[in-house]
Amino acid sequence: MSPDSPRLPVAPLPVVAVRHPSVRVTKPSRSEDDDRASLPLQVLVALLAAVAITTFAIVEADGLFQGRHAAILAGQGIAIALGGWALRRRSRRWAVPPMASPLLVLLGLLPLAWEPIRRQFLGGGLPFELLTMRVLRNVILGLALLSPWRRFHSLTISLSLFLVLFSALHGSDIALRFLVGLFALGAVAWLVASHWTDVEQRLRTQQTRTRPRWGVVAAVGFAVLGILLLSGGSSPVRSSLAGFLSSSGGTGRHDRFSRDGVGDGDQLVAGSERIQSFAPIDDAPFVSDHEPSLYDVFDDTYEEEVKRPREQDRAVGLPPELAAKLKSHLQSRVEKANREFSTQRRPASTEQAAATARSIASDALFHVAGRVPLHLRLQPYDLFDGVTWYPQEEARTSPPLQITTLSGEPWLALADRSEVRTYLGPAESHAIKVVRLDANVIPAPLHTHGIHIGQVDRADMYCPGPDGLIRLDRKKLPSLVPIHLASRTVAADRIGSELSCYSVVGPVFRNIPAAAEPEAIAALAEAWTKGIPRGWSQVARIQDRLKTEYRLDPAARPSEDALSPVHDFLFHSRCGPDYQFATAAALLLRSLGYSTRLVSGFYANPAHYDADARHTPVLAEDAHVWAEVNVAGGDWLTVEAAPGYEVLAPPPSLWQQAQAAASRVAGVAVRNAVPLAAVALLLVGAFWNRQGLADRLDTLRWRLAPRRDAAAHLLATLHLIERRGARTGFARPTGATASRWLIENLSRRAPEISAELRLLQRGIDEAVYCRGGLGPVSDELREASGRVARTLSQSWFRGQSGPRPRPTSPTGPHRTTEVL
Structure with a gap:
């Protein structure tokens, strides 16, 4: 597009804000209507919760699914349907359901309160892992009743996913495969529907500067590394963290209500014929056989x-x-x-x-x-x-x-x-x-x-x-x-x-x-x-x-x-x-x-x-x-x-385990000294020249990425320049528009390419607000963007010094639009 090409008269453009790497786009709090879920979304969440509860019922039945299990499942389904219908009518008046958290806690504590009574007076009982999953099931049941409010959906789906994973791990029934697949499809559908609901209800965005999340990632990484070091001792038994999760190795405690585990439970049945095919148990018959001395x-x-x-x-x-x-x-x-x-x-x-x-x-x-x-x-x-x-x-x-x-x-x-x-x-x-x-x-x-x-x-x-x-x-x-x-x-x-x-x-x-x-x-x-x-x-x-x-x-x-x-x-x-x-x-x-x-x-x-x-x-x-x-x-x-x-x-003690781990690492380093030294030198060199390498990769991607549309090409060029400035301390200030940054900052410091920068500025504004598009990339635009990319190199940004003009923050009732 040439500078003299005719342009359509347009109304005053609202302010454009290009997203900064350290800026997070947030939304103000939802209103009461925003938190109320649509009927299809509520039904989908309730169905996913019902599928998770069904998978656990199959595992709890342990291959003996009878009429009473079906009756309990039917009752739970009816409770979810009727309770959800009643609470949906209330959701028009209640922004937040009253007493929701105490009721969920009460539902979760019911199995824990009932289990001692059952063991004392009824002679039955559940293994510890099934008892904890009953607590989780009751909480999911309560959350399914609260499905008219969107604020409970994420927690419902997360807990349901955990219950489904537990059931898939502990059960072998063929119906579990179908239910797990059904839950996976429903969860994907919920993710898509929830995302588009957020998009439709999004209001004005606000920009807030956030700290990098590398600290959180590093903390999680060190925690995982510590767990691996603690679990990796001289004994192979330590390959499982005892008691950390169900099926992770257990705690060594005897439970007469357990169904399986590392030890030998009382519910195993002793065999009388060919007992070598049975599990070893304490009350098995003393058999004789032709055994080697x-x-x-x-x-x-x-x-x-x-x-x-x-x-x-x-x-x-x-x-x-x-x-x-x-x-x-x-x-x-x-x-x-x-x-x-x-x-x-x-x-x-x-x-x-x-x-x-x-x-x-x-x-x-x-x-x-x-x-x-x-x-x-x-x-x-x-x-x-x-x-x-x-x-x-x-x-x-x-x-x-x-x-x-x-x-x-x-x-x-x-x-x-x-x-x-x-x-x-x-x-x-x-x-x-x-x-x-x-x-x-x-x-x-x-x-x-x-x-x-x-x-x-x-x-x-x-x-x-x-x-x-x-x-x-x-x-x-x-x-x-x-x-x-x-x-x-x-x-x-x-x-x-x-x-x-x-x-x-x-x-x-x-x-x-x-x-x-x-x-x-x-x-x-x-x-x-x-x-x-x-x-x-x-x-x-x-x-x-x-x-x-x-x-x-x-x-x-x-x-x-x-x-x-x-x-x-x-x-x-x-x-x-x-x-x-x-x-x-x-x-x-x-x-x-x-x-x-x-x-x-x-x-x-x-x-x-x-x-x-x-x-x-x-x-x-x-x-x-x-x-x-x-x-x-x-x-x-x-x-x-x-x-x-x-x-x-x-x-070994914790200190001895740490010493052993350090000794193993040192041994590996000594045996592979030459390749490790070469890799270390490469990593040091790459870190020392990390900005130059990052700029070369950005430039290579900018040159090789196929872009036929002029708007995409302009935005990619702007992104390349912004990244160069951010790496050298010349980043675009928060809230500054692309037009003001290109004209008031860069054009004044690089007058030799002021015409090219103005061409880019006009093209970016039109790319954002022109519904018809800009068409394919012209030779003039490609040449201008290439000259800008060569002139505003990373070394050019590094050489800039002195006070930088502070652009005024965008004000007024205009809506902020996200470009990148």
């Missing part, structure tokens, strides 16, 4: 032991008193069901290994609920002849076992030394659920001080087992019956020098057979611990050297001509199964004067943790062997020398 698992995992010739057998290099002890062991082999553990085993073929992997990957021997990793002990060994470990003899006399009642449940009370052992951590709670394991010894961690089996309140059901363990007075553990264990972990940093090298447990725990060449083992142990004071520091050094300098290989076997497999492992092959690491750690510590023993059992591996079921399955491949060292006072501590295995530590 611990030693069957060892033979499957490590292969069968090698039968050594008689002339090379077990009595090599043993003192007379230990030789007599060995003879006693050999005489009771039949009675003890071949419970020795040999370190000399046959190599497994490839086909056998593949078949074993396929067989053990399908079924778990038992499940563990609680924090992992966890060492579950089944059999300790004390005597070693260079090849084979022999089980530790059980005590012939022991204190009588006692049952105590805690929170109404019977617990077998065992010794708890936490008051005199400073290195013992807080009490830990675990539960094991045996599926198929032929053993009557309860797998338990060290320092177990309580055992609970549901409804077992007789002490004669329990018998003392191997040292520190308890067995049931029956052939095998009951299948699918939870066995709850209370134990304590060990804080290694608080052990200090309490390790005793002159323990009262006897010389058998410090004997090293001659076949293992004790001189070489002692020299190696002294070299590894040179300069380290006695105590746990030496034990930790032995563990670390074995973990870092030796390789775990379950298939590795010593040479057939080796008199002692552990000597071959330490000085020649330097690789082997876990039992070779355990044997080497036990003998190395014995050479330093410590009392040690070998322990076999299972390792609850955190890699097998099932986040959905909230438990860790223990497979046959999790059979494990480790060592234990004696502490002053007769206690034992776990010595885990095999790579890839960890010992459960006490629950």
Whole structure:
């Protein structure tokens, strides 16, 4: 459009205000008529509330939707319809319904007041999550009655959405899918209808300067980051925030009215046939089946032991008193069901290994609920002849076992030394659920001080087992019956020098057979611990050297001509199964004067943790062997020398969790130092030149965006100039019109493009108020806007200084129009 082109005479134009980035367009408060909803909008909100209430009714029925549920739903629907009709007539006189908030609170409290009466006198009850959702349902019901007023619509839809999401998460009925889809369509329709109602009733806009919302966004971001850090500990169970929302992991509290959860509720039904397909419950029948014993698992995992010739057998290099002890062991082999553990085993073929992997990957021997990793002990060994470990003899006399009642449940009370052992951590709670394991010894961690089996309140059901363990007075553990264990972990940093090298447990725990060449083992142990004071520091050094300098290989076997497999492992092959690491750690510590023993059992591996079921399955491949060292006072501590295995530590504090998170971040940064440094330099450079980069992006978008209409092109050019001025501190003042800003401010400072600026000013005014439009972009307009964009660059704005004229604020009864 040329400056000389004829223009139609127009009436005086009202003031034009272009929206500023820091200006928010607000509306004055609605009048009484504005807050009154239209009839279609009221009906839509009431229907959405009814759909949400219906979805919850389906979940509450729990697959048994009967006539009474339909009658209750019908009554609620009639109440919404009649109440909405009556209140709509009142809405002509009531700007705000009287007593609305107190009535909504009263409706919400009704389920909470009724539940204790129901549980006390009617014998029924609801789980906590359904009870809270009943409160929400009643509030939605009250809000649906208030649907004639628009001020309640947003809250009604929000709460209804939450109730629908809860129902979709907890229900599996096919009707829920249809209702959820129907609610989604209705919610979209409500959003559209509510928006256009606002547009139609919008009055004069007011401009108010607002603060940027980056502070709110940053606060929310830090809160989310804090929650993630708190929930990300060493235990996979912490992947759910306990009790934060329904289905988030629970609080660990027992509720006899619950329908499902992490624990075992009383409403689960015990099976009588094929109960392996049922959930583990406390009152399930004790069933028998063909289940593998611990030693069957060892033979499957490590292969069968090698039968050594008689002339090379077990009595090599043993003192007379230990030789007599060995003879006693050999005489009771039949009675003890071949419970020795040999370190000399046959190599497994490839086909056998593949078949074993396929067989053990399908079924778990038992499940563990609680924090992992966890060492579950089944059999300790004390005597070693260079090849084979022999089980530790059980005590012939022991204190009588006692049952105590805690929170109404019977617990077998065992010794708890936490008051005199400073290195013992807080009490830990675990539960094991045996599926198929032929053993009557309860797998338990060290320092177990309580055992609970549901409804077992007789002490004669329990018998003392191997040292520190308890067995049931029956052939095998009951299948699918939870066995709850209370134990304590060990804080290694608080052990200090309490390790005793002159323990009262006897010389058998410090004997090293001659076949293992004790001189070489002692020299190696002294070299590894040179300069380290006695105590746990030496034990930790032995563990670390074995973990870092030796390789775990379950298939590795010593040479057939080796008199002692552990000597071959330490000085020649330097690789082997876990039992070779355990044997080497036990003998190395014995050479330093410590009392040690070998322990076999299972390792609850955190890699097998099932986040959905909230438990860790223990497979046959999790059979494990480790060592234990004696502490002053007769206690034992776990010595885990095999790579890839960890010992459960006490629950970390918040500070320790923060340190662990920082350590993980630092580790990732160190491993990826070069790419992270490059990214950091790029980010610093981008931040330093952020204004220039933003201007280049704006200019590129202005040039490439397809705009055929002259009005759109003019407004885009104005927006580009405004953003440049705002970034350099030369922003258009609040309330200043585009015409006044272009002519009075920019044209006076850039006289070389005054004609182009006047052309843009006239074009913008006509684009806003000319109903017919300006037509396509002419070459003259494109050239003028390009010259303005090149001249009023960001560097030009940055070079402007001095006082800036303050344009007068628009006054008068004109309506303010939003351009951008």
